Amino acid sequence: MTRDEQLRQAAYAEMDEHKEIVERDPYRLRYHLMPPVGLLNDPNGFIQSRGVYHLYYQWMPFKTGHGAKFWGHYSSTDLVDWTHEEIALTPSEWYEKNGCYSGSAIEHDGNIHVFYTGNVKDEEGNRETYQCLAVSEDGVTFDKKGPVVHLPVGFTAHFRDPKVWKQDGTYYMVVGAQTTDLKGAVAIFRSENLADWTYSGILAGGGRGKLADFGYMFECPDLFPLDGEDVLIFSPQGLEAEGMKYRNVYQAGYVKGSFDPESTAFEHGDFEELDRGFDFYAPQTTLDDKGRRILYGWMSVPDQNEQNHPTIEYKWLHTMTLPRELKVVGDKVWQIPVGELTALRAEGVVEHRVTLMRENKELEGVRGKTVELQLDDIRIENGWLDLTISDGARLLYHQSDKVFTFERKSYVDGTVEKRQCTLNELKSMQIFIDTSSIEIFINGGEETFTSRFYPSPNLDRISFSASKKAEFRLKKWSLKRG
Template identity: 40%
Template sequence: MEWTKEERYRALEDVTVEELTALEKIVNECPWRQSYHIQPVTGLLNDPNGFSYYNGEYHLFYQWFPLGPVHGLKHWFHTKSKDLVHWENVGIAIKPTNQFDSHGVYSGSAIEHEGNLLLMYTGNTRDDYWERHPYQCLAVMDRTGTITKLDKPIIDGVPKGYTDHFRDPKVWKQDDHFYAIIGAQKECGTGCVVLYQSSDMKEWSFQGEIETRLKDFGYMWECPDYFELDGKGILLFSPQGIAAEGDHFQNIYQSGYVMGSPLDIDKQQLTHGEFHELDRGFDFYAPQSMCDPKGRRIVVGWMGLPEIDYPTDKNGWAHCLTLPRELSIRGGKLYQQPVIELESLRGEMIEAEITLKNECISIDGFTGDAYELLIEFSESNAQEFGIEVRVGHQEKTTIKYDAAEKMVIFDRTHSGQPVGMEFGEIRKCHLDGDIVSFRLFVDVSSVEVFVNNGEEVFTGRIFPHQDSRGIHFFANGGHTKLRAMKWNMAKKFNDL
């Protein structure tokens, strides 16, 4: 279905209760609704925004177009949690209501200040010629949850030398000042990040472009995020326009990070190493991080990508968010592990220990569509070994290790309804080591794979038949010792 401009930018206030009720019915009848991931009630979810801890709760906002699975008039939707596991949908947080966000409340971030949670976002506007004019705006949430937008932008317009692709502020405080980085495009057509400074979150001064080693790295850097961890400066961002290179950069758009010395604020300079993809799977974009009261750096990503059709589109909704992941540094690399609180979703555990010898087997009790699965392979001489999940008639999703090539492979060729086929159905990356462990979080229509305690992560949406619930373990060309533990996962939403 093609959506007209008028349909995409229709105000929610103009939609009847009957229309919304009919849309909710279609969505709720979808066989691929998730069990324990954040997903939209209706319509399209994309970038996570405003990820923060305030007033005793975690707050997470996301981009939301409520009327269908397309990118239309964006709002911020608000969900909150006391434990990063059980989420309560609060509702719409910020609506496009004025001349500075008339065509969408775009992405941004949050920070606590003077007892309030300040939400800094990009207001998207279009003129009569459909040319974009971005503004950086501010909304204030008090302890009652009431959100009030400022009546004028805090950053009005775009600095000289940059195009109207200028968005997604990420704010932090350092010493006595607030700083914000914004994703930008230079007039020469290359992506970058710029830096602003403020003493009060309302009056901002342009400091300049952050100097990096990446001089011609895509045409736009979306959703930048700067933080420091273990004395290192880390810049997350999502560059658009990166060509595929071997097993790297296979998706339509990429997300990743550079790591190095802490950002030199005065010189606007970041000294860093190579760009690394944060997730090696199919469906991961626009990650945003926060530091919680326990001192953990936690990241959430959009489990989806722009400009890709998904099988849920016909059911009136699209996309979800990844599980929250704690970041750490080991050997100069970012590791990601699911936050420990997710263990509270575990039901009764079943386990098995067996040696696989040139075979593919199922084990009693290992089946389902929403579970956590921990598998360790050791003492192996097999050419390849791994697992198949959501197995059914001519359907399976395969995660395996190719010992000869030392490659982890995520294959959704036979996962069910196809998605993003023009960008391939296999993702893989290099991995050394005698012991290989996979920790999988399988939901109704997604798989998140944490390899060797988060050294690599693969995220992918899958759309199998409801009857495809099998789990198989296999070894080819030799033997391997297998230890497996599985927990069914409880549904975690209060109101979905």
């Protein structure tokens, strides 16, 4: 039996052994993508090919901690109903023995080509890193071609997460990196055939420009055109908190500007966080056949209290976000839940026209653990508006301070913790609740807050309150997988 076959059999045995306990978890989500067992992290290889969306993911099947990662695999034709496919990649070869780390996918000559980081460590923990290629005719079974990019001079072995695309007849690859003077950077390569790659320099960071001193590592870079501009998404590590910004251990965000494919120069503006919540990292996008730029993110953050999650006793950890369409509106990138998600709605909608006068109120038919809420035409006369979800989460907007706050009960020690952003006006909110996750889209996607939270399993109430007078229109849908 080959090493690959041994690893696959061991992973499938782990799934079978723990299937019942995983499914007993009251915090198991109903309409998000999760691991069948073990730990899930970064979305990988997100692509639509022959009408099918493929979303691969970093997967550790043997524990709820990190280690020699596999690539798990989900597929869908509609971004709503997903099939968990066979394991895509196992860390079976010498150049990936300590993990098939994150990467991307591109279609070429009718086949899916995935590029990923092969992670290698010796007994002392010294790291080697290789950017590797594997090819598939069906998106399920892969033929590994081995390393195609070796570590360039000027970088440490923290060099990973290749994202590949084609532009003006040439292939490009960006890689998250750390320079030898410990600066976060994005490296860029070019190729004519997807096999032979030439290093072209540093695209962003590396001690230069607006990102000159911006943390010690950039992960998961993704460069793409959007609404007439070029957007670079990446996840910097090592930023210090600044007021309401950068409150998580690590961040995920973007810069906008102009990319010159001939010189590989990229002129860009300042960094902006993509999400203001507790749990959002390592996002990856793809362009689908409708011309949409769609994003998935990992609903967690590395090194941020991972050992304390309540789901660990049920042998699984972490989830993906819902898919979001990206648009440039004004000077910002907005995130909008993809339209296909309306298929999650059960028949019937609860509607209310709400006026609150210095009161707290629960509304008839508005409760549940797997629901979508839409608040429109919000008007607040000074003071604040508050939405509370059982005993686990609270959404609060102060009209006078122009501050939106998301609070949750900490799953570490039970204290209340918060994330915030400034917001000139609160006009609408679209909120997706799924047993132990919440995704809040403000003003049609201007701001988002993504978080896990763990309310008491027997509570499903939702209440609204205002310090003075507040009005809004409310729609509530139960979601089918609830």
